[in-house]
Amino acid sequence: MSFEAGEAVIDEIVASCDGDIRGALMALLMVNERLEDELQRLYAAAREGKTLH
Numbered sequence: 001m002s003f004e005a006g007e008a009v010i011d012e013i014v015a016s017c018d019g020d021i022r023g024a025l026m027a028l029l030m031v032n033e034r035l036e037d038e039l040q041r042l043y044a045a046a047r048e049g050k051t052l053h
């Protein structure tokens with residue numbers, strides 16, 4: 001992702017939180033936590049040889 005693209009994404013995220021930087025950061029942290037949880041489930045399934053659909 002280019003710097004300009006990253007800036008645009010940041011602006012979009014902040015705008016979606018009505019300009020509330022703290023709210024935008026909290027939303028990103030929550031999304032990140034969910035992604036980390038999903039990644040851990042995928043790693044566990046891969047270790048067990050399961051196929052995920």
